[in-house]
Amino acid sequence: MDNGTEREAIQRIRGRTTQYVEASTTTSGALCSYGSVAAFFPTFAVNFSPRPSARARPQAIVKNMTTELLTSPYTAIEPEPLGQSQREGVARALLDWYARERRQLPWRLHGDPYSIWISEIMLQQTQVATVIGYYERWMKRFPNVAALAAAETEDVLHAWQGLGYYSRARNLREAARKIVASFAGRLPESIEELRSLPGIGPYSAGAIASIAFGADEPVVDGNVVRVLTRLFCLAGDPKRAPLHGQIWALARALLPSGRASDYNQALMELGATCCTPRAPRCSLCPISPHCAALKQDRVQEFPHSAPRPPVLPERRAAAVVVRRGRVLVVQAPARAPRWAGMWQFPDVELGADEAPSTRLEASVKSSTGITIAAGASIGNLRHQVTRFRIDIEVYACRAQTGRARAIDYDAVCWSPPEELPRLAMPAAHRKIAREML
């Protein structure tokens, strides 16, 4: 069977315009299952290659190839054919919809690079509704790169407290200092220079370059992944190869030149407000005529996701140590794996059979030099940090002897309870301060 006959046979079987294409081994070596998809990847040199057995048993090989297209890891992309005019149709529909429906968000008022940068970092794994308040307070406190660069780490952590992922706040400050030192206080425009800044990865660089500077750069976040995997019925784990790279290539290929700022925001907005994880509003979706998952009634299948790692329980005891009306708080070391640089009540992880009060007394003594007597439990709380589910039992403790020293911490202090809100504290310890003192 020659290449053309083979393609025609597949087309008959699939009943639509499909082609078997193999990317040249001079490129990434990845396979695309459809010729039309290869058009999205202009850097791929596309070769049509008959399999040897096809010459012997044409019907069998067509069947095998069809099976392969459906099961090979390289058949992750299985969209309906989508030519240039349809791609333009998708882009136009999205841009028109965005012009009508875009949400009025504070960082969209001015669109300056600093605002875009701060909002994009805050929006990672946090809902827009939550971010708005944080963003507005942040901009009052650190209105520009220079103000952020000049701020103390503790002030930056304080402004960030409650958003979690505190390394992001530290990276923002470090990046601001680098922008002042190396880029004359202005965010750089190129992807490479943006990527050289602490805390800026492929997503953030693409978002800043396209939204703030109008560069033709794609963005791929969770919302974009959801829309594209549904639009094209892309199977596979979008966090891993080959689909991860294919989605980035697809996002780039779909980008309408010169409209990246609005287009990227439109795609993300669609994922956030319309193509939502559990109840997508397909009847209101501007690109529904092009959506393969909707046509095939498979919307809930996409995106595929790997099983979540198991949640790990962690048992801790925390000490509220009071002396002369003040309470003991400690600052976690700058390199601590959790809550680095933040203030908290002294606490300790408990082994399976350990008695909390004995362990807590020993821990406070060795880490601060204070001898305490642990009293009754005054409450407990449960808190989730990444994949750890932390149960903290809180004990009222009395200081007996010793002068507080920062043995295992960066700093210790006896704080009046009313001063605690001024300290940067993780949410769990903020809750202890608010509810148990």
Ligand code: SF4
């Ligand atoms: S039609 Fe539905 S599933 Fe498809 S992109 Fe739109 S909202 Fe998502």
